[in-house]
Amino acid sequence: MSTGSIGRNLFTSQSRGIGGRLGSRGLGEYRDPEREVRRFHLRLAAAGALVLIAFGVLFGRFIYLQVIQHSYYHTKAEDNRISVVPLPPNRGLIMDRTGVVLARNHSAYTLEIQPDQVDDLDATIDALAGVVDIQSRDRKRFKKLREDMRGAESLPIKTRLSDEEVARFAANAYRFPGVAIKARLYREYPFGELASHVLGYIGRINDRDLQWLESRDLSANYKGTDFMGKTGVEQFYEQELHGSTGSAHVEIDAGGRSVRTLSSHAPTAGNSLVLTLDLKLQEVAEKAFGSYRGALVAIDPSTGGILAFVSRPGYDPNLFVDGIDPQSWERLVKDPDKPLSNRALNGAYPPGSTFKPFMALMALELGKRTPEYAISDPGYFSLPGQTHRYRDWKVGGHGMVNLRRSIVISCDTYYYGLASDTDIDKLNEFLSQFGFGERSGIDVRGEHKGLLPSRAWKKKRFGERWYAGDSVSVGIGQGYNLTTPLQLAQATAILANNGVVYRPHLVREVVDTVTGERRAIEPEPIRKISLHPKWVQLVKSAMVDVTRPGGTAARAGAGAEYTFAGKTGTAQVIAMKQDEKYDEKKVSERFRDHALFISFAPAEAPRIALAVLVENGGHGSATAAPIARVVLDYFLLDKKPEQPPVLDPDAPEEG
Amino acid sequence: MRLWQRFTGNIDGLLLAIVALIVTLGIVTLYSATNESSTRMTAQFVNLAVALAAMWIVAQVPTQTLLRSAVPVYLIGLALLVAVAVGGDVVNGARRWLHVGVTRIQPSEMMKIAMPLMLAWYFHRRAATLGLGDYLIAAVLLAVPTALIIRQPDLGTALLVLATGCYVIFLAGLSWRIILGLVIAGAASLPLVWTLLHDYQKRRILTLLDPSQDPLGSGYHTIQATIAVGSGGLGGKGWLNGTQAHLEFIPERHTDFIFAVFSEEFGLLGTSVLLLLYSALIARGLMIAANAPTPFSRLLAGSVTLIFFTYAFVNMGMVSGILPVVGVPLPFISYGGTALVTLFLGVGILMSVARERKLMQT
Known part of the structure; x- marks a missing residue:
């Protein structure tokens, strides 16, 4: 227009309408x-x-x-809506050799707080306490978890909620932003203390674990996983047990709630472990200790598989699963019996007289002694040209003692002489073949190396040369010698097996959860010590005589229905002054000697080799040997003890 | 047949067709934005019915009647604004509502219509002897209600009321030189205005400059809306398929931010169509204004048309992140009865003006 x-x-x-009126109004003006x-x-x-x-x-x-900018914003929108959620795998089970489950998983509800999402943690926890039962120990544990895991997104304030608590919280959930109930899988050790030092436990992944995982490039596989093995088999086989983490692409709304799953890659459950351990044997062995502290390791000599692995006292690994509360932790750490210490693995004790069979075999193999050679024991030994008397445990001595008898009656004087006749480095070279002074390589971390002295060691340790006097006490397993019960058992197993060495191991098979495939762990011998069969036979038969009348363990061996080879030992806890007679009864319990016993049976075809250590148990024959007998009776004859063995540290010495 | 003619005779068919298309897009989008909520949809249909009725009634009213009503409507509006300032209800920290018997009304909304009516009336009266003083008086008539609305505070409405007034003054022929002077003076006084703004208003403006400064606070709206618009792409994600909308990343997605939902689901194609429809609406309105017979009708139609533009531009600009977040709905689309009635009243006014011209021609 x-x-x-x-x-x-x-x-x-x-001319009309509004305009008209307006027009007339402005008549006088020019428009x-x-x-x-x-x-x-x-x-x-x-x-x-x-x-x-x-x-x-x-x-x-x-x-x-x-x-x-479409693709940029497209990505932004996708990032908004899609969240990759890790799907943690189920941890593998741990079973004993017969299939009894020792560690399993169960799911439970936990109440978790996301610390970043909550302004006032204390106020929130106070308010939560009105809804679910929150004890002061829960608060303390939460506080500790918070210190240990600064980066954690979500931490539990209360675990294992009851159904009623779950329902109560659900009704009040709107009051607690940043607090949520989560279904979590928990590790459970149904037998509690039993075999606790073998299984170890899992615990929450802390900052240090995380660094460790990152250093090994494993952290991606641990997304969404809260726990990992901290000690024992749980720790050593962590990579087998853990499995591989899956992931799900989940659509989430602005509030972070998942709306639906877009795609998922299922996790692969961890592999299960079948232990070489026989749980029933383990139970018999643990009970046999009564209230004594100590350790027992029993090995199948033909495979290196560990049949029983006892460290007393034990602890309940279930305490650690949710993160141990500070009270329980303090109780465990301050307990003078040190229940957390794995005595079988890293308790280092002088082997005492249990060292003698190995010394004897060395003497024969190195030609230092013949079977016929005998000494006349006056009850002490002195180095040539010296007046210092190394005393035999038996005042007045044992009379004429040859090699066989030196084992049966445990003559100290014989071995003082033998040790002083043998170059320490030669001794070291021979005995280290039996694993003394070396880690056995068992599949649990934290093994003590023990100590088998040598010139080089002394030079390094003390900066001194080796003196003749140093050798004397080495001969009876005292002096610088230190062994772990595991090492003693391993050495006994090697002897029982005529020098064939298997690596001791706790896990027999790893069972692939997906394929069911079973992979055996180290069934092959790792080396063979060259020994003369007749010398081995001699030592073995002497050890059988130990448990027969006249031997130091005759009482423990009485009535055995198999050939029972053994050797008693006593490890001094305090050093005695010259000419001082040690009187057990007068020394307070904590300073009493440790009792030791090594054994294998049946002697002609050993199926089990073991070492027993009873802390402050006095003589080996008094407490350690009876425990061994009970274990052997159960293992070989399936005979369950009707009552615990009588352990009397004050029993008279035999011989 | 005659009844039908009587019913539709005063309705501008083209204008109604354009608005109907926009409303249709709005209904479709709202269905998606409310997550297919039947209560919300029903409520919006009721709003539409009321708004259409209001439009129809105003369309029947001769412009002379509108002219006569200008001063009373303005005065009532002003009185109500004062009443709100004295004893209004506080909702979300702003004093905007006034109790009237059983219901509450928002007098500031009324000003969106009362203001152009009043100023058009004034300039109409003074058409013959228009001088600089008239513009000053108009400025005062504009400033008083605007100030009252800003104080509530309701920046969005104040902006729209101010805009309508300015449009009337502009269309009435304020000299370009003065306009230029005012623009320069306005720019110079920006720092002063800044100090007068509320904290949340300042934050909104700062957020516009850099939304990432406060991604979970005041920047959240802008960031999420921009993501929605951008992720729509050329053809959009499809109706009911907007993830930003349906997973609730867009706040206020059925009211002020409904454009984010629309552009996410219909893409550039949809936004172009919507821009064209608004352009057509504005073009039709400007044509009606151009053909209006009296200064009053011209100014009224022109400013009402431009207020449609202001609604559309401010809302789309805000959602796409080039204007600060102010409470201005997307015209004919956003959920809510108040804005819808106001807008359809505007359409009714345009129709009334258009009819006046038709009557003159016959």
């Missing part, structure tokens, strides 16, 4: 309606231009956002 026509319209309107309308149209055109420019800017903005 042209401005002309509009103008005309306007003009004509002047140019045409010009007025033209100006208005110009203003409208300007406004129209403004509209076009503004919409043009918007259109440009839309092109920029929706075309040029």
Whole structure:
């Protein structure tokens, strides 16, 4: 339309209607309606231009956002909506050799707090306490977890909620942003203390564990996993047990709630472990200790598989699963019996007289002694040209003692002489073949190396040369010698097996959870010590005589229905002064000697070799040997003890 | 048949068709934005019915009646604004509502219509002897209610009321030189204005400059809305398929931020169509203004048309992140009865003006 026509319209309107009235009102003034309308149209055109420019800017903005930057914003929107959620795998089970489950998983509800999402933690926990039962120990544990795991997204304030608590919280959940109930799998050790030092335990992954995982590039596989093995088999076989983490792409809304699963990659459950351990044997062995502290390791000599592995006292590994509360932790750590210490693995004790069979075998193999060679024991030994008397345990001595008898009656004087006749480095070279002074390589971390002295060791340790006097006490397993019960058992197993060495191990098979495939752990011998069969036979038969009348363990061996080879030992806890007779009864319990006993049976074809240590148990024959007897009776004859063995540290010495 | 003619005779078909298309897009989008909520949809249909009725009634009213009503409507509006300032209800920290018997009303909304009516009336009266003083008086008529609304505080509405007034003054022919002077003076006084703004208003403006400064606070709206718009791409994610919308990342997605839902689901294609429809609406409105017979009708139609533009531009600009977040709905689309009635009243006014011209021609 042209401005002309509009103008005309306007003009004509002047004569009537509103315009008319207006027109008449302004009669006296000069008005140019045409010009007025033209100006208005110009203003409208300007406004129209403004509209076009503004919409043009918007259109440009839309092109920029929706075309040029589309992929950027597309990614942003996808990141918003899709969250990759790790699907942690189920941890593998641990079973004994017969299939009894020793460590399993069960699911339970926990109440978890996301510390970053909560402004006032204390106030929130106070409010939560009104809904679910929260004890001060729960608070303390939470506080400790928070210190240990600064980076954790979510931490439990209360674990194992009852159904009622779950329902109560669900009804109040809206009051607690950042607090949620989660279903978690928990590790459970159904037998509690039993075999606790073998199994170890799992615990919450702390900052240090996380660093360790990162250093091995494993942290990705631990996304969503809260726990990992901390000690024992749980720790050593962590990579087998853990499995591989899956993932799910989950669509989430703005509140972080998942709406639906878009795709998922299922986790692969961890492999299960079948132990070489026989749980029943383990139970018999642990019970046999009664209230004594100590350790027992029983090995199948033909495989190196560990049949029983006892460290007393034990502890309940279930305490550690949720993160141990500070009270229980303190109780365990401050207990003078040190229940957390794995005595079988890293308790280092002088082997005492249990060292003698190995010394005897060395003497024969190195030609230092013949079977016939005998000494006349006056009850002490002195180095040539010296007056210092190394005393035999038996005042007045044992009379004529040959090699066999030296083992049976445990003659110290015989071995003082033997040790002083043998170069310490030769001794070291021979005996280290039996694993003394070396880690056995068992599949649990934290093994003590023990100590088998040598010239080089002494030089390094004390900066001194080796003196003749140093050798004397080495001969009876005292002096610098230190062994772990595990090492003693391993050495006994090697002897029982005529020098064939297997690596001791706790896990027999790893069972692939997916394929069911079973993979055996180290069934092959790792080396063979070259020994003369007749010398081995001699030592073995002497050890059988130990448990027969006249031997130091005759009482423990009485009535055995198998050939029972053994050797008693006593490890001094305090050093005695010259000419001082040690009197057990007068020394307080903690300073009493440790009792030791090594054994294998049946002697002609050994199926089990073991070492027993009873802390402050006095003589080996008094406490350690009876324990061994009970274990052997159960293992070989399936005979369950009707009552615990009588352990009397004050029993008279035999011989 | 005659009844039908009587019913539709005063309705501008083209204008109604354009608005109907926009409303249709709005209904479709709202269905998605409310997660297919039937209560919300029903409520919006009721709102539409009320708004359409209001439109129809105003369309029947002769412009002379509108002219006569200008001063009373303005005065009532002003009185109500004062009443709100004295004893209004506080909702979300702002004093905007006034109890009237059983219901509450928002007098500031009324000003969106009362203001152009009043100023158009004033300039109409003074058309013959328009001088600089008239513009000053108009400025005062504009400033008083605007100030009252800003004090509530309701920046969005104040902006729209101010805009309508400015449009009338502009269309009435304020000299370009003065406009230029005012623009320069306005720019110079920005720092002063800044100090007068509320903290949350300052934050919104700062957020616009850099939304990432406060991604979970005041920047959240802008960031999420921009992501929604951008992720829509060319063709959009499809109706009901907007993830930003349906997973609730967009706040206020059925009211002020409904454009984010629309552009996410319909993409550049949809936003272009919507821009075209708004352009057509504005073009039709400007044509009606251009053809209006009296200064009053011209100014009224022109400013009402431009207020549609302001709604659309401010809302889309805010959602796409080039304007600060102010409470301005997307015209004819956002959920809510108040804005819808106001907008349809505007459409009714345009129709009334258009009819006046038709009557003159016959």
